[in-house]
Amino acid sequence: MPEWNSSSTVRVLAPARPRALAKVPFVELADGRLQGVVSSGSDIGRVYVSSVAAGSYEFACSTNNNRPCGGARGTFCKHIATLVDEAALQYGAERVARYLRVDLAGEDLSGRDVAERMREAGPPRADAGAAAGVFSRFLRHLTYLEHPPTTTPIPELHWFPTARAVR
Template sequence: MLAVVPPARPRKLAKVPFVELADGRLQGVVSSGSDVERVYVSSVAAGTHAYHCSTNNNRPCGGLRGAPCKHLQALADEALIQYGVDRVARYLRVDVGDGLATGRELLALLNGQAEPTPAAVVFSRFLRHLAYLELPACTVTLPELHWFPATGAGR
């Protein structure tokens, strides 16, 4: 049985509805600040620290001008809340010294450069997670969620 790690701290999902440490990257979906119908898929590779940000249909972020954009900063901020500083730093293979408080500080420690990464895999994983919210409430176990901890009765 796979253990589910609870978030380091509760986080709000409006700005960054999806963040994960997967596929050798810190990656996730970040809402646009100017268009409610647009989202960005942002990522930072572990080890190389290559970063990328684009819309869900692979249009590059206009804020990537030789440095990480505000979407990457928001992603890093939420990753620190979700997973904690130590886990994120260990995953990205970066030494944070005495620690850090913000995604901006984390990104300043990275030595990567912009490198295109396809957004489709991360975005489709996000959409799959959203689909679970549309399921009717039931007590029957969903096979694909058998690893998820039970809540409610008996706790």
């Protein structure tokens, strides 16, 4: 029997490359979406909850106060572009593209290229329904930072890069 089959812990995938947690503290491929939290460039107390649906590329971007992003009018805003970039660093651009069902045509692409391919597929549509769930998951994950340090794996934190990955 393979070793992974006899373990009760989740295998943690190392990030493809280190990413900036201050810019995008939370990114995940879940619920049929690329979703996460992106820090505001102008206000330290504000974050944006952004998501892109797989296949349809419906997107959502709003502040932590549930106000719509001013830049997400008919196309991806800079927060969504940043989210895709950071997801490509965390998971690899190929995995992100495969999850979102973006046709790569055998090319080696970056996160920016994945976002551009989604734009080329047609004008993305807004989807305001995802923000509350994404932000709630982020806040729940933040509670783990209050736990005492341990070497025991915590499966819910598989998305959180190790301290070595922080830049």
